[in-house]
Amino acid sequence: MRPEPIAIAFANTRSSPRRDRIETLTLWRAWIDAWPSLGTAGRAVDVDGLAALRRDRDDVQLLLHSIAGGQQPRPEPTERLLDAARSTRTLELRWPGGHPVLAVPDDVTAATVIAQHLIHAALDLVLTGPPLAACQGRNCRKLFVATRPDRRWCDSAICGNRARVRAHDRRTAHAADSTGAAGPAQRGGGPTPSVDPAGDEAPPQARPAGGGNRRDPGRHTG
Ligand SMILES: [Zn+2]
Numbered sequence: 001m002r003p004e005p006i007a008i009a010f011a012n013t014r015s016s017p018r019r020d021r022i023e024t025l026t027l028w029r030a031w032i033d034a035w036p037s038l039g040t041a042g043r044a045v046d047v048d049g050l051a052a053l054r055r056d057r058d059d060v061q062l063l064l065h066s067i068a069g070g071q072q073p074r075p076e077p078t079e080r081l082l083d084a085a086r087s088t089r090t091l092e093l094r095w096p097g098g099h100p101v102l103a104v105p106d107d108v109t110a111a112t113v114i115a116q117h118l119i120h121a122a123l124d125l126v127l128t129g130p131p132l133a134a135c136q137g138r139n140c141r142k143l144f145v146a147t148r149p150d151r152r153w154c155d156s157a158i159c160g161n162r163a164r165v166r167a168h169d170r171r172t173a174h175a176a177d178s179t180g181a182a183g184p185a186q187r188g189g190g191p192t193p194s195v196d197p198a199g200d201e202a203p204p205q206a207r208p209a210g211g212g213n214r215r216d217p218g219r220h221t222g
Helices: 004-011 025-032 036-043 049-069 074-087 110-128 156-179
Strands: 014-016 092-094 101-103 132-134 144-145
Touching: 004 049, 004 110, 004 132, 004 144, 014 049, 025 036, 025 049, 036 110, 049 074, 049 132, 049 144, 074 110, 101 110, 110 156
Parallel strands: none
Antiparallel strands: 092 101, 132 144
């Protein structure tokens, strides 16, 4: 499974309203290390720089969600991103061992260098990238490339499974109401509940039936 483009991965670091996967410098460094060519600059980001990057991330996520939903984005966050993209870009590459590495010139901060790269990546995705979709999982904020029209979840094993659990519980509760039998506590053979709504950074592997970009909460797989 190919990883999502970096602009999507950046947006997805806010995987749910209460979960920020780059909340601390330790988390940030673990995240940026997935892109070795960005690691030198990324690891030089300080606390203030990370705070700015997290604001940029929120703006990028709003923009990409608008695109995924086929809606015009809110002006303020988009304008902030465009302002950052319009500022003079510093771009320096080094080639230690023949591999490209994003370098940080003396007169700018590491966070600025990284932010410019990520914001330009997001704008490039908006202008020339593949179609995007938003996960339909409850409270999930993740996006993905809409590789299939029937894909609904960032990760079928997480958000898809949670939806199946809820659907199973609803059916069980309904049956209990009808017959007077016990409710969801006697659930057996149904989907396995997952721990965290958007709690897995694992590559998406959606397989459920369902409706791609369509809102179709009544459908599920079991
Ligand atoms: Zn999801």
